[in-house]
Structures are given as structure tokens and as C-alpha cells.
Amino acid sequence: MADQKIAAATNAPAAITLIEAITQALAYEMRHDDSVVVLGEDVGVNGGVFRATAGLSAMFGTERVLDTPLDETTIAGLTVGMASQGMKPVAEAQFDGFMYPMVDFIVCHAARMRYRTRGRLSCPMVLRVPWGGGIRAPEHHSEANESIFTNVPGLRVVMPSSPARAYGMLLAAIREPDPVVFFEPKRIYRQYKEVVADDGEALPLDVCYVLRDGRDVTLVTWGAQVKETLEAADALAKEGIQAEVIDVATLKPLDFATIAESVSKTGRCVIVHEAAKTAGFGAEIAARLAEESMYDLVAPVERVTGYDTHIPLFRLEMKYLPSVDKIVAAAKRAVAQS
């Protein structure tokens, strides 16, 4: 992906982090589409607590970059109101744990505006949510709550896990005529840099990415766990096990075909995610396998996930999260079956 982008770039593009890619995408789209506005707590002069909107206020002014009063219901409601009247608001929930008060507007209005008016009104909005644990943050700053939205018709739910995908998918999300919940894995915001041309090229919002080919077992993951999963694949390779790694990237709608194709080859699937196991989004992928790939499976599906408890405060949090060890162990269990 990144390679293609380099080719397409007009002037030498810089290597940037995932969060810088977010900023770059926001700036690009704001330059090219007047109807795009950014809103949230501290997104203005402060540039967001993670600096995702750094510089935007200076570039586009306070009428395009709006600090909101401290209320997530307000952010969600204003966003739906603006979107339904022809603007393209990109709202930020400051942290994953603060987006629950937005659920009502997302479910009852954003996801239904087109449906309930038979297309007369619509809701082209993006809700950006810094997501997940592992940064030694305080309580409520480390949640993996993507599953809340995946059962809600009318939404798109995406989670990029590389700078290039963050850039391309955020552009796509803003241009999408329907509401998108855009989760950003904050643990890998600054994990590594990648050259991402600022060429305005969007990436599709309905495909999974095969990050690594392998014939023995399919590792399916998304968000920050892509890091551990790729590391697990490396570790497995050392033991002669070739793992295919898939970044789901878009959870809703799910590109199950890519997963099914991989499993038809490997016969084994380990699903890795950070959220608690029970009814996490991994369940949906496992369910699809049980429905549509049963005859391909030679081993039971495995899920390596957060435990069914809250992510603990930071002294214990790394023990909660899926680790390379846990992924490797599950993959080996799968490969041991036949």
C-alpha cells in the first residue's frame, strides 16, 4: 500500500506516524472541501490531547475547528445536526471511555437519518475515537469498545493500524455519505513512521488487508494488536509455522471473503483482539467461520483477547492485553490439530 502511495506522490513525501497521518488527512480534506469541520474538546488551539488536530485551528480558523463545551452528548448531537444539514463534521471523542454518552445519537439518529427519511436527509459524519490500552493512562482512557457499534445497522466501523491506512481510510470516512465510527489505536499512534504521500487518495472502507502470507494458520486482528500479531508471526516463522496475518481494518461492513479465502488455505484461524472476549467483535468473525467455512477448518477457531473483565489500571494492564506469547500459544494449539 505504502509503496503505491510513494509512486503516486507528486513531491517527496515525508515519513509520518499514524497520528500525523490523521492530521494530514484532516488537513487535506479541509483544504479541499469547505463543508468539513472538526469539533471536539480541546481540538482547537491545543490541537487535541493527542495532537491529532495540531495546527488545524491556525490553518483553518475557529469556524472550521471548534472547541466544544465539555459534553459528549453535545458533541454527538451537534455533529448529527450539522451533518444532516449538509456539512461534513469530523467529531472527536477525547478518549474511548468518554464516548458512551454519544451512543444515543449515533444509534438513534446518525445510523437512521437516511433510513427513516427514505433518503431525504442523511448523516455524513465521522466520529474519531482514540482507542485501546497499553499507554499507562488513567482509568477510562484505555477501552476497547468497538463491539458496541458493530451490531448497529447503518454505521461503518473502521480501525486503521498503519499510517498509510490511517490516512487513506480517514479520507474515505470523511467522504463517505453515511456515518463512520473511526477508531484510532492510540498505543501505536507513534509506533513507527511510514512514507504517506499527501495525495488525497482514499482507501476502501470495506476490505481486510493481508499483511503477511502464510499457509499454516490465519491470524486475524485489528488495531493495536496488529503489532503483536505480526511479531507472533515472526516468532512462529522461526519455528517453521507460516502464519497469514490479516488486518481486518474495517469491522463493519466486514470483508469476510478475504478471511474465508485465507482460512480455506490454512484451515486454522486465531482471532486476536483487545476487547473482552465474550461478544467482542471476534465472535462475529468466528461465527461467520462456523457458518461459512466449517468444512475448511481443520482445527477449532481460537480467540486471543482481553479477559472478560475491565482493563485494569496500568500496573496490571499489560497482563490483560493479548501478548505475543498468548498468540503464539494459540496458533500452535491450532496447528497441533489436524
Next chain:
Amino acid sequence: MADQKIAAATNAPAAITLIEAITQALAYEMRHDDSVVVLGEDVGVNGGVFRATAGLSAMFGTERVLDTPLDETTIAGLTVGMASQGMKPVAEAQFDGFMYPMVDFIVCHAARMRYRTRGRLSCPMVLRVPWGGGIRAPEHHSEANESIFTNVPGLRVVMPSSPARAYGMLLAAIREPDPVVFFEPKRIYRQYKEVVADDGEALPLDVCYVLRDGRDVTLVTWGAQVKETLEAADALAKEGIQAEVIDVATLKPLDFATIAESVSKTGRCVIVHEAAKTAGFGAEIAARLAEESMYDLVAPVERVTGYDTHIPLFRLEMKYLPSVDKIVAAAKRAVAQS
């Protein structure tokens, strides 16, 4: 179940509907435990829009049966506040579609009070939610949103589907030291009557109920769909297919052992639920099968669910819901495999 209850009754108990069983359980527990209070919109003199709290205000007074201001955030917050100070509030969301503003308090406080204080405070509350479609109600009065809570650690999520289970499970929910989201399938509130002794006997909150034995296929469901599923089993029996029917009853924690045992016998599983398919709670059951029962399955798992769209307004809603036909067709598909 009901039979046992009859035996245990001290004086001739009456046949009652599911909603009457709810009222009976509330009254029983309020009589026996002073710390139980009921709160919600219109639960007082009006007795609730479904009459679940009919008569309670007259019996226990306005200090035990509280009409709240019209705000679901308020209901949730007051409930958590009371519960954490030693009361046992039973709150009502007037309809499923109105409970989204409660998500924040349920997830951030109710589900965490014990966890975050290492047991110093806790949150013994019940949130009653009339649930589901099929009653020709207006918009937002027909939603199957149970999956929102099933990924949240610290909660219990239950849904009775008979008068006896409604009575016993509500008593258990109120006595439970941790928060319980109690979904009531409103379509079958008055479907039939059953003798339910008012003996104060609770039912466990962690078991699935096998409602019908069968060897050919396991039909797993909950809530209002128990009706269609039993009817489908009847229809299948006429064609010589013996379906086992399981009412999940408690979604969280899931009694997967009962389902697994059934599938180990039948080798086939059809999961039936009213919520949209993708990431509905059926996915978790299918996932567990893919993990733990793969070698027992002789046919792919089937899900018969609502479509991945919003439940339409009532002129079309019955076409959205799982029907006897759809269940029968799925069961036959499963049985056709071997």
C-alpha cells in the same frame, strides 16, 4: 419449572401472564426487602406504560415507587447512586429504544463500582427493559439491543421468556449483589398464562433452559423468539425432525455447557434471535461452538436473525423478524448436511 412451583405454593396460585409475573415478583420483593425501590417514567400512579408496576404505588407509596423526571441519564445515575449507598433500586427504561442514554452509567459505573473500589462499594441494581418488536408500536419502541451489554464485564444480562422464568429470574436479579440488565420480551408479555406461585423462590441467573428434547438439531434462542422456535420445532416434528429447543434465558454469563451438550448430541445448531445478525449475541454462541464444539458439528452453524437493517416501522416489521418459516428452513438445511 412451573410444576415445581405449583408444588411449592402454599395457597392456590393463579395463572398469570409474563407481565403479571413481573409485577408479582416486584411486589414480593418489595414486601420482603425494604431497600427495594422502583423508579422510572410513569411507574407510579400510572403503573407503567405496560402496567408492570400497576398497583405498586398504592401498595408501597411514592417513596418506594418513584416517578422520575423524563430523562434516562437521570434514571441511570440516580439508580447507580442509590445502589452504591445500600439500596436495591429496580429501574425501568420505558422502551428498549430509550435505554441508550443509560449506557454510560451502566458501563462506566454500575459495571465497575465493585471492581474499581476493590469491593468497598457495589451496585446491586436491576434495569428492566421492555424489549423487542412485533407489537405494531411507533419508532424506537421495538429494538433488540441486548448485544450492547454483552461485551461489558461486570454485568449480568438476562431475558426470561415465560411467566415462571420472569418471576424467578426477576427475584434473582433483585437479590443479585451486582447489576443486572433485565430484558422483558414485550411481544409475549400477555401471550399466555401460567400458574406461578408467589413463593419468593428465585431461579438461577446462569443457566439455559432446555424446553424441548430432540436429537436432530439444536435450536437456540431467547426472548420472544422462543415462541416461533417452539412452533418451528412442532412443524419440524411433523416432518420427522426432532429439534431440541434451548431458551438461553441468561445471556451473560452464558451457560454454554448446556448448549454444547445438546450440540454434542445433535451435531447441528440453529441460533435464532431478533436483533440484527452481525455481531448480535448469536455470534458469541456460534463462536463458542466454533471454539469448543467443532468436532461435534456435522453441519455449519446457522443463524436466523433480524436482517442487518433497522427494524422497520410496523407495516413491514413482521418481515424483518425471524419467522417459523425461516427457522424451519434453516433447521432443514442443517439436517440435510451430514
Next chain:
Amino acid sequence: MTLAAHFDIEYLQYLGPDGKLVADLPKGFDPKTLVPLFKQMLFVRVFDTKSIALQRTGKLGTYAACLGHEATHIGIGASMRPEDVFAPSYREYGAQFMRGVHPREVLMYWGGDERGNDFEIPRNDYPWCVPISTQCLMAAGAALSFKLRKQPRIAVATCGDGGSSKTDFYAAVNSAGAYKLPLVLCVINNGWAISVPRASQTGAETLAQKGIAGGLNCLQVDGNDLIAVLEAMRRAGARARSGEGGSVIEFMTYRLHDHTTADDARRYRGEDEVKAGWTREPMLRLRSFLTSKKLWDEAQEKAWLEECGKKVDVEINAYLECKVQPVEAMFDYLYADPPPDLLAQRAAAIALEKRNG
């Protein structure tokens, strides 16, 4: 005592329940302009009566009547411009008719058909809003979009006395103040939120004063007095259009009917109260005022009511003749660009329909 702040809330009323003026008419106000509005009020009442009857005979789903709210609803609708945006709750048909919503659309909505929300005329108005008061905050968002794009438009939202307890209402008040939005929040206080009386909703003496929490302009109005409604909306609209910001107006009226056709108000309120409500209702006083001004008479009313009956019947017939949507309508308005799995479900649903005949 040092004062940090000080607030007065004005009460507006011109027409008493007996149809006599209790205050001088607003400057330049011409009573003749009331006649077409009074006619609209009568039209709404005919529509309401027939809709209730339709529900009672099984031809309509649950219906929320507007009996007694006519002056407030028509006054609000009359005060708006076509390019403004209206965000109603669920019973403000009078205001919606003034904006061009067809009565058949109302019936389709309550008849269980989403097409009722696809208004032919006020294309940007919000549909009926069931989650209480969320429309207030959406309207704030709409107003914010007007302000950011420098469009000379305002947003008007309505909610009930119960709705004024909802956090979304407070969020709208807060936003309107924080951003100085061209927003008019109309709290239609009809005394009841289903079975819960106004006094149980809040300890505030007036609902208008909730606007103080956001630094908004606040006004309390006799909502059964069309003249007061018009004057209050004129003032709030002028403020909003001139960049002075938002208003909260409390319209004091009374719900003469059950909450909806699914409700039985006798369970929770006395006959006396309802009887008293009928003495203050909005048509009575306006009819008597217009009659006293020789702007209206019995013959006119009779003829007009007849016409209303016919008009409403045309709408009802159009509604009743409207075929149910095909099963694929469930899928076709969810996404602009529906994903493949959804299209597969759509195809399956169509196939099932065909099979079932």
C-alpha cells in the same frame, strides 16, 4: 449583599380565556392577520379528530393527538420562514402544516410507513422525533451549521414540559449559549408528560428559566393565546436572525386529550382539571375575539369546517390507498452504498417474499 447576577422572566399574554384583551396589542399588530391562522387551527382540529377516529377503527397505529395545542403549534409554524429548519417532537402537526407537510404524511408515519418522513415540501425539516428532546440538540447542530456557513436561517425546535427535563434539552441550551446560535427552543408545557405532572419534573418555578442556565433569552407565554405566541416567536426570531443568540420560550397550554391513543389519562388525572382546561383552550377565545372584531362569524365557520372535512378526507383516502412498501425498502435506504452482505440479505428477503407469494 453583593449581587453576582440578576434575572427577570417576562410573561406574555394578550387574549384572556374570555377572548378579551388583557394587554395592548403588540405595536403594529393587525388582527386581520389572525384569520387565516384561526382557519388553520380549525383545520388541525378537524384533522386531529378524524385521525383519532381512524386509530379507533384500527386504520392507524398509535397516534399522538394535538388537541388544545393549536395556538402554540400554528403560531410557531406561522413565525418561520421556508428556509428555516423545524425540529418537532411528535405532535406539532399545526406547525408542520404551516411549513408544507401534508396531512397524509403524518398519517403514513403513524400508520407505520417511513415514507411519511419523506416530506415533499420542507425538505430540510427534521422528521418526528421519538427520543425525547434529542431534536432540540439536533436543531442546535443545524443552527450551528447555519451560523458557520453564514446562512440567514434559524432553527426552531419544540419539546414538552417533560422534554425540558431531558439532558439533551439542557445540552441544546448550553450549546446555544456557548455558540450564540440562531436557535429558538420552544417548550410546550401542556401540564403532563404522559402521567407525570409538570410539578414532578422539576423544582423550577417556570420552565422558561431553564434558559438562564445557558445565558439565553427566556420568555413565558400563554400558549393558548395565538397573539402572545406570535409575539414571542417574533421576538425570539428577530434575536436569532440578528446574531443575538438563542431563546427558550415556555408556552403554557394544556393537553386536552390522552397522551396518545395508547394512553388512558383517567388513570392519573381528574375530570375537573380537564374541564378547567376546556375553559382556557385556544379556539374559544380566538373565535370570540375575531367575532367581536367582526372578522369571523358562525356561517364562515360552518363553511370552513365543511371544507376542512373534505380536505382531510382527501388526505385520509390518499393515506389509505397507499400500498405497503416492498420488502426491499427495508434495505434500500440504509446506506447510500450498501455493502455486499446486505445486498445478499436483500436478495434473500425478496426471494422469500416471492416464495411466500
Next chain:
Amino acid sequence: MTLAAHFDIEYLQYLGPDGKLVADLPKGFDPKTLVPLFKQMLFVRVFDTKSIALQRTGKLGTYAACLGHEATHIGIGASMRPEDVFAPSYREYGAQFMRGVHPREVLMYWGGDERGNDFEIPRNDYPWCVPISTQCLMAAGAALSFKLRKQPRIAVATCGDGGSSKTDFYAAVNSAGAYKLPLVLCVINNGWAISVPRASQTGAETLAQKGIAGGLNCLQVDGNDLIAVLEAMRRAGARARSGEGGSVIEFMTYRLHDHTTADDARRYRGEDEVKAGWTREPMLRLRSFLTSKKLWDEAQEKAWLEECGKKVDVEINAYLECKVQPVEAMFDYLYADPPPDLLAQRAAAIALEKRNG
């Protein structure tokens, strides 16, 4: 003009920034009672300084300083009775120390250990609350439980200027009014919500006036003046205890530090403003007042600060010596009666720990 309602909001201040009285002391007020409270304020400042240093050296997670808020925090804590319930946000250590919370518990919480919330002493107080202002509504629920059980207790919640925009705050105001709750809502207006200034939060002239929305008693107070804080809390407490209902008190103070140690306030506010803040801070004026009354002197301060340093060091050491919880602690406090699947996960986690040594 007919008035529907009328409201005055009083402003309370006794001690000017220079330590001189600007008004007569409240009746019967004895300045001697200020000495132990001033000592507590000094203690908190020592604790705060050392905690920041601890974070800077990597021995603590993100920490929210309370620099500049000492008078408000100590005044609130001092006004409460042990059986009352306090619902803080996240920086009101002064109030919490007055109630018996141990400094080591504060450090454990910010050090990433849930045991910090298991207060040894105020067993019914709420823990720190990250989701802004939700504590206000929980406190309303607590107050409701006291009222229903006829317990002579009150609930006190604090939130910030930013927090007063949150819908949960409004819900608390509304509930307190609707049920006449024994609740005191303390809005600690320190001028900033991270980078967002007070003026951007709301169009309201004062934050105190938000209580009008619920019919509550409203008061604005100089939050850097301990005497004013005590008097405001005394009045609100008396009202709450006597069944007169809830209050909203706005305490005007200033956040002298960054929002938290994760923030850099230079990005969004000028040096001048902070400098001005230091001239109005609460210790200065109280010290000068007490000194003028011969109730305090330099020697006393020096000795006391030394003692504070030692006390805080004891707490810090206790914190640093506290071993991390075993892995099963993740599972053990989730349910009173943990389900079997969770116990299986617990066993697996313990096994993994053992394997990894």
C-alpha cells in the same frame, strides 16, 4: 411587563487578595478556627508539590495537581460530617484528606493501582471519577437514598467549570430540584477545562445560575477565600439538612498548574494570566490575615512545613513499597459471585504468570 419569575444570585467574599476583610465576618465566626484549616492547606500544597515531582521522576502516572484550589477544597471538606457522602472529581485531595482519605491512597490511584480507591476511612465516599460530572448525578442518587431512608445525611459533589457543561451536571440539578434532595453541587471554576476557557463553555454570566434551571439555591463565592467557602458551605449544608433542598455553589478560583502532568498549559494560555492568578491565590491572603490577627507566624509556618514534608514522605514511601497486585486481582473484584467461565480465565491467567515466572 408582567413578570413570571425573578432571580438574584449573591456573591460571597470576606477576604480580599491582600488579606484584608472586604465584608463583616459571618455572625459568630471565630478566626481561630481557620488555623487548623490553613495548616491543612499547607499540607495539601506540600503533598501536591511532591506528587508532581514524583510524576516527573517516573514514579507516578499522570497526576492532576490541585495547586491554587486549596481554600475551596479544604473548605468543602471541613464543612462535611463523617456520615455525609462526598463525590469528588479527581483533584480535590484537600477535601478528601479532611474526610480521612490517606495521601498514599491518592498516590496508589494515580500510580495505576485500584486499591487506592479502597479508602480505609470514608467508606461510603465515592472514588475519583474520571467521566466528567457523572459523580454529580451519582451524588444525587446518594442524596435520594438518604432522603428516602430518612437519614440525616447530605451528599456533596464537586465538578469543574468544564464539568458544569456536562449533561450529567444538569441532570443532577434537575433531580435535586424535582426531589428536593439534600445535595450540594460545588462547581469549582478554575477558569479552564484543559485548554478550553470558561467563556467558551457557556453563555451564562455565572455558573452558579445553572441552579436556577432546577429551582435550586444558587451562590457565587470567592473560592480563594476560605471564609467565604466555609460560609457558603454552611448555608448550603444547613438548607440540605433541614429539607430545604439542593444548592449550586460556584467557587471562583484558578488553576495555577497544568491541567495534569500530561498537559502543557503554555500551549493555550499566557504567562500574564498565570501571574495574575498567583496574586489572588488562597494561601497568601489567609496567611496575611492570620498573621495580622497574631494567629500565625513565620516560625510556625517553617516548623509546620517541615512536619508536612515528613508526613508526606511517609506516605510516599508507603506508596512506593506497595507491591503490584497479583494477576488474579483483575478477576476477583468483578462479581460478588464470579461465573465459571471467568474463573477459568482467572486460572489460565495465574497459570500463565507461573509459566512466565
